[in-house]
Amino acid sequence: MQKRDDLFVRNEREAQLVDRAAELAARFAKRAPLHDRDGSFPFENFKDLKDSGYVKLTVPREYGGDEISLYELLLIQEQLGRGDGSTALSIGWHMGLVLHYRTIRSWPEELFRSFCLEVVEKGTLLNHFSTERSSGSPSRGGIPQTTAVRTDGGWLISGRKTFSTLSPVLDTFLVSASMAESGQIGEFLVRSSDRIRIEETWNTLGMRATGSHDVILENAFVPDDALIRSYAAGQKPKESGDASAWLLHIPACYLGIAHAARDFAVSFAKQYHPASLPSPIADLPTVQQQIGLLESELLVARHLMYAIADRWDTDPAGRLKLIPELGLVKYVATNHAISIVDKAMRIVGGASLSRSLPLERMYRDVRAGLHNPPMDENVIRNLALRALAEME
Ligand SMILES: Cc1cc2nc3c(=O)[nH]c(=O)nc-3n(C[C@H](O)[C@H](O)[C@H](O)COP(=O)(O)OP(=O)(O)OC[C@H]3O[C@@H](n4cnc5c(N)ncnc54)[C@H](O)[C@@H]3O)c2cc1C
Structure with missing residues (x-):
């Protein structure tokens, strides 16, 4: 590397x-x-x-x-x-x-x-468990079925969270729950206890080693000060001052996978020398075309991601204005990553299907990016809304 x-x-x-x-x-x-x-x-x-x-x-x-x-x-x-x-x-x-x-x-x-x-x-780790089977992606504003009920000195939380990445190693996590009394949705810091269990449900096409199982809470107690924030039910939480730029760890991950697929395909093309050719397949115009196309997708996505991250780092006052661009980074990166791994596999040919090579795992893993936030249709809509507002 x-x-x-x-x-x-x-x-x-x-x-x-x-x-x-x-x-x-x-x-x-x-x-x-x-x-x-x-x-x-x-x-x-x-x-x-x-x-x-x-x-x-x-x-x-x-x-x-x-x-x-x-x-x-x-x-x-x-x-x-x-x-x-x-x-x-x-x-x-x-x-x-x-x-x-x-x-x-x-x-x-x-x-x-x-x-x-x-x-x-x-080395305590953290994640946020907000997805549920019936409410779907929290980025669409679904109301959690998980409840937080007032008790002496705190809250009792009950419900089932799905897609709970990292659950096998977490003792501390955030949970979104509906607060019956206020009708609001709260985000609570929860510590593991005998009131919390993991059901090993994660058996997926890709990202198979993320331990994203179901987490079940049954009257799990959290103290008063574990309520991190709350917002009105039925609405998405208000954008925080940082425009949720931290979610760019998602495009970075999928571009990393795509980058590895590109490295594999390019070195394969330089080494694979079939008996029918005078030199390795890297000398074929068709293969060079695929490499060039793949490279352009990787470069576009990386330039966009790092340019926006640098802007976010260096211009704190302008962060909220970057929300459409931050979504665009994820949209471009995850869709390009799918296309890059596909091209890498076409370059390598039938061998790319082998489970003894990493490409088929990368092909399955990049697919998961479509289902991490923000979702494509929301990104596109945000861009459209900004364009429409500019013309008012
Ligand atoms: C590898 C991986 C790790 C994850 N880790 C976590 C984690 O750690 N914590 C966590 O909380 N979540 C996690 N998630 C879950 C993720 O954030 C999403 O909640 C989950 O993938 C479900 O998204 P969805 O769009 O399919 O769900 P849904 O919202 O149920 O959508 C399903 C389909 O219905 C349509 N749809 C539903 N509602 C609407 C609507 N209102 N408007 C328009 N279309 C709609 C969508 O177009 C979509 O096609 C993870 C997901 C993956 C793949």
């Missing part, structure tokens, strides 16, 4: 971050086929991520972390995606959420401080 000569690595600090991530990615790549085959959770990857200090990189400096920028986060997440998409996406939720809360500071400060110290000292 080339790192330091990457067009988007701008300085020595970024080069070092990318080197560390690439070293982890190389280890994860070796383990990926087995976990993909078995649909098992790669606990050893998460031990490596904790031992290497990766999980504290987005924690604020004042609480012992490295406070890396969004741009830097994308560089390292993309690198992990080149090794194993499942692990990149899974740890991406934690890394992104910590960056998000570091930026908007919506938690009670003491709670955030003690959580950050846990991340630094014990």
Whole structure:
């Protein structure tokens, strides 16, 4: 995996971050086929991520972390995606959420401080479980069937969350629940207890090693200060001041997978020399055409992603205006990633179907990007609404 000569690595600090991530990615790549085959959770990857200090990189400096920028986060997440998409996406939720809360500071400060110290000292991880079978993607504003009922000193939470990525290694997670008394939707910080169990439902086409099982809560108690924020039911939560740019860990992951597929196909084309040809297939105009097309899709998506991330990092006052562009990054990256892996497989030919090569796993993994937020139709609609508003 080339790192330091990457067009988007701008300085020595970024080069070092990318080197560390690439070293982890190389280890994860070796383990990926087995976990993909078995649909098992790669606990050893998460031990490596904790031992290497990766999980504290987005924690604020004042609480012992490295406070890396969004741009830097994308560089390292993309690198992990080149090794194993499942692990990149899974740890991406934690890394992104910590960056998000570091930026908007919506938690009670003491709670955030003690959580950050846990991340630094014990490697505690975080994710948000908001999807449910009947309410679908939370990005469409569905009302959770999970309930939070008032009790002495806190709340009792009951319900079933689906798509709960990272659930095998989480003791701490956020849950969205309807609050019967106020009619609002609350986001609560929940700690594992005997009132919470995992049902191992995750058996999917792609991203098989993300442990995205169902999590069931039965009167799970959370104290008063575990209510992070609330908003009116039936409405999407108001955009926070950071425009939810942390979700760019998703395009970074899928571009990482696509990048790995491109690397595989290009080196295959340089080496594969069939008996019918005077030289390797890389010399064929048809193959060069496919490589060029694939390269253009990868470059367009990466230029867009890093340009928008840099803008977000360097112009805090302009962040909310970037919402349509942030969605566009995800839309372009995930759709290009699907197309890039497809082209990589056409270059390699029938061998690409073999389960002994990584391409068929990448083909299945990139498909999942369509079903991570924001959804394509919302991105396109946001662009249309802005264009229409400009002409008023
Ligand atoms: C690998 C992976 C990891 C994930 N990890 C997490 C996680 O950690 N936490 C979490 O909370 N979620 C997670 N998710 C879930 C994800 O965020 C979505 O909630 C989930 O994929 C369902 O999205 P959907 O669009 O299919 O659902 P639905 O909203 O049920 O949509 C299904 C279909 O109905 C249509 N539809 C439904 N409602 C509307 C509407 N109002 N307007 C227009 N069309 C509509 C859509 O077009 C879509 O085609 C994960 C998903 C994947 C694939």
